[in-house]
Amino acid sequence: MALDLVHDLQRAYRKTVDSMSRPGLITNIKAQADKVDLEIGCFKSTVVLVQMLFDTEVTFKVVSKREAEITKLLNQLTYAKAAEAQTADFILVLRDAGPFGLEKALIAACPGDLTDPHKSSTIIVEADALSNERDLALAGPGIDAESHIKVQTTGNWVGLRAEKNSEYPLGIEIIFTDSDHNLLCIPRTTQIVKQVVG
Amino acid sequence: MKINYNFAFFDEGSKREIRRATLKAIAIPGYQVPFASREMPIARGWGTGGLQLTLSLIGKEDVLKVIDQGSDESVNAVNIKKLVKATTGITITGITTEATIIQSRHRIPETPLKEGQILVLQVPLPEPLRYYEPSEYETKKLHAEKEYSGAWLMLFEQIMNYGHMSTGADHPVMVHDRYVMAPSPIPRFDNPKMNCAKALILLGAGREKKIYAVPPYTRVRSLDFEDFLFEAESFQGKSCRQCGATGVYLDEILDDATGKTFYQCNDTGFCMQRLNGKPC
Known part of the structure; x- marks a missing residue:
């Protein structure tokens, strides 16, 4: 059955809202992702997110070894326009982006400005795996006491993200997804502390 | 003539734009995100902001409750319920605990909200600084600089004139120690319910084209003074x-x-x- 652009995207959106409003809450959009019948070169959950959020008003940047090809396909699918990472509304860091893909995206991403902090990038990252293991501790709005996550991906994203978000309300949002179609959102208000095991 | 409306009235492009604005609003608690408020089949200023949020959120499995100043059966609530029901076919309830989405005009229900619920508040005037600053450009600058002395001065003048803070409703709040926010014209009695609420609170102003949010477990403090504390009715x-x-x-x-x-x-x-x- 093909992806229902009304009801499936609504369900995926509500899961995203849940994850964005409760950082650390991992939701799953496998039911929707399994219906995606397009081969674009990224996770099917990424395609669901793209179809949920992208249209002609959106600019995006793909960080991948197959950047040109995937950019063209996403443009054809959504009519969203390609842009440089410094100005793009969304940056897609795909799984084949290489070890420094996410780091470069974080450095380049636009954090908005003080009058319009909403004009900032959202980075969609394809991680190897997402879980609630005690690796990183999260605190901030949406979190009752403390929440824990483990994100298997490359690069020093925690430090670079903290630097990018150091002047709140400026900052960026990160949406992680993985091959099991889990979703994890980290808004700019979330503080991440590396859990020390000992 | 029978018109077959889209599910939840909107075209998907409109929902997408509202959804993008909503996600940014959740990420920046209390900050008013501008959005392209659509024409609705009810007049602007009658809950179109809340209605647009509800329609962008709602799905076939949802159960909706709509309240108008505490009442499930007054004109505004009934009309909104009829519109949503006619364009989605979802279940409507009057029981707070059964609802997944609660759209409300000027009240937060007495029954404590729970995790997973979404409270959508209709907002006539989203700008808490508008009382003393008519320019949108200027109020955006004041928010950017966290320059809120005018908001405190407004309350101070009320105390000087009347002996108490005379904000009957819509008493401004500080969200996550950053943004002063209009909580919509809920009575002061309801302001403390916003602080660290278990539910996500979304606020929509259709006429003023703004969406803002208070995520769960977020610090919301009613503005007051060290020597003149906020008091609910x-x-x-x-x-x-x-x-x-x-x-x-x-x-x-x-x-x-x-x-x-x-x-x-x-x-x-x-x-x-x-x-x-x-x-x-």
């Missing part, structure tokens, strides 16, 4: 004449014939549940 010694509830927001009703004053729950759904002996 007090209903000390009063109870609902129908269900006997105390410690809830009560309507004062004057009987013209006898000249007597009665008090009654403002939240009709809550009162009805109590009268029916059901858990609230």
Whole structure:
């Protein structure tokens, strides 16, 4: 059955809202992702997110070894326009982006400005795996006491993200997804502390 | 002629734009995100902001409750319920605990909200600084610089003039220690319910084209002074004449014939549940 652009995207959106409003809450959009019948070169959950959020008003940047090809396909699918990472509304860091893909995206991403902090990038990252293991501790709005996550991906994203978000309300949002179609959102208000095991 | 409307009235492009704005609003608690407010089949200023949020959120599995100043059955609530029901076919309820989405005009239900619920508040005037600064450009600058002395001065002047803070409703709040926010014209009684609420609170202003949000477990503090604290309306010694509830927001009703004053729950759904002996 093909992806229902009304009801499936609504369900995926509500899961995203849940994850964005409760950082650390991992939701799953496998039911929707399994219906995606397009081969674009990224996770099917990424395609669901793209179809949920992208249209002609959106600019995006793909960080991948197959950047040109995937950019063209996403443009054809959504009519969203390609842009440089410094100005793009969304940056897609795909799984084949290489070890420094996410780091470069974080450095380049636009954090908005003080009058319009909403004009900032959202980075969609394809991680190897997402879980609630005690690796990183999260605190901030949406979190009752403390929440824990483990994100298997490359690069020093925690430090670079903290630097990018150091002047709140400026900052960026990160949406992680993985091959099991889990979703994890980290808004700019979330503080991440590396859990020390000992 | 029978028109087949889209599911949830909107075209998917409109939902997408509202959804993008909503996600940014959740990420920046209390900050007013501009959005391209659509024409709705009800007049602007009558809940179109809340309605647009509800329509962008709602799915076939949702259960919706709509309240208009505490009442499930007044004109604004009934019209909005009819529109959503006609374009989605979803279940409508009057019971707060059953609802997944609660759209409300000017009240937060008495029954505590729970995790997973979404409260959508209709907002006529989203800008808490508008009272003393008419320019949108200037208020955006004031928010950018966290320059809120005018908001405190406004309250100070009220204390000087009337001996108390005279904000009957819409008493400004500080969200996550960064943005001063209009909580919509909820009574002061409801302001503390926003602080660290378990539910996500979304606020929509259709006429003013703004969406903003308070995520769960977010610090929301009503503006006040160290030596003049915020006070909610007090209903000390009063109870609902129908269900006997105390410690809830009560309507004062004057009987013209006898000249007597009665008090009654403002939240009709809550009162009805109590009268029916059901858990609230």
